[in-house]
Amino acid sequence: MKKLLLTSVALATLSGSAFAADLPTKKAPPAPPAPAPIWTGFYAGLNFGGGWNTNTGPSSLSYPDLTYGGITTTNYKGNGFGGILGGAQVGYNYAMPIGYGMNALIGAEADFQGTNMVGGAAPQYTLLPNYQVTSAVGQPQNLSFVPGWHNGQKSLPWFGTVRGRVGITLWPSLLVYATGGFAYAGTNQNLGWVNQSATQTGWTAGGGLEWMFMQNLSAKVEYLYTAVSGGNQGTYFNYGASLNNVNNITRWNTIRAGVNYHFNFTPAPAVVAKY
Numbered sequence: 001m002k003k004l005l006l007t008s009v010a011l012a013t014l015s016g017s018a019f020a021a022d023l024p025t026k027k028a029p030p031a032p033p034a035p036a037p038i039w040t041g042f043y044a045g046l047n048f049g050g051g052w053n054t055n056t057g058p059s060s061l062s063y064p065d066l067t068y069g070g071i072t073t074t075n076y077k078g079n080g081f082g083g084i085l086g087g088a089q090v091g092y093n094y095a096m097p098i099g100y101g102m103n104a105l106i107g108a109e110a111d112f113q114g115t116n117m118v119g120g121a122a123p124q125y126t127l128l129p130n131y132q133v134t135s136a137v138g139q140p141q142n143l144s145f146v147p148g149w150h151n152g153q154k155s156l157p158w159f160g161t162v163r164g165r166v167g168i169t170l171w172p173s174l175l176v177y178a179t180g181g182f183a184y185a186g187t188n189q190n191l192g193w194v195n196q197s198a199t200q201t202g203w204t205a206g207g208g209l210e211w212m213f214m215q216n217l218s219a220k221v222e223y224l225y226t227a228v229s230g231g232n233q234g235t236y237f238n239y240g241a242s243l244n245n246v247n248n249i250t251r252w253n254t255i256r257a258g259v260n261y262h263f264n265f266t267p268a269p270a271v272v273a274k275y
Helices: 002-022
Strands: 041-053 059-064 071-076 082-099 102-120 124-133 140-150 153-171 174-190 195-212 217-229 250-262
Touching: 041 102, 041 217, 071 140, 082 153, 082 250, 102 174, 153 195, 153 217, 153 250, 174 217, 195 250
Parallel strands: none
Antiparallel strands: 041 082, 041 250, 059 071, 071 124, 082 102, 102 153, 124 140, 153 174, 174 195, 195 217, 217 250
């Protein structure tokens, strides 16, 4: 009897252990690894920032006065040239692993910006100094004042760039890069006696930081220095007061922040059911 009772208890214990093993566990499965940032591929985004120029000093222009004779001189104030800007960019990156969890990146980007950047002072019609010269000696004499335009304004309604980019990911989600290439801009100059617009071309260079805060979204901050000159040939081509003069250079600095969406055209891996 005693032996039978011990046998029954042993069987019951084994049955309970087997039953417990068949019960579903409440332990959570291990979390999947976070997806790696997608640097290689096309992207597009928006940006917003500000700009200011580097040639803000006053200037003067002396010219032969066809109306009153002699040489008339007018001055232009160097009031700060600047404003805000905003636009869009598109580009392509190609990332190459270089070890230690870092990637080298090469790419290209194009952007277009609208701005309200303007500088100088509104033109005024006033009296300007005029010197009559003698053909024999060529020395100034007979200082007088004649009516003419004083001061002027230059504005930059829009500009765009097409640039290369090279950089390195210090961390998988943080890119530091240098950039440079071609620039073009619409410029307008109002001197009172002439109001002229031109499309000028030149170059730009700078650098920035870009942070991939989600798998397909990144935020960036960027600095660019840009210089353009020349323009459409017109009536005032190659004169110092003209925007079309190859020596009439428009320079400015830009700091802007932006957001990019990175397109992932790689198909997701197929899910295989396990039984």
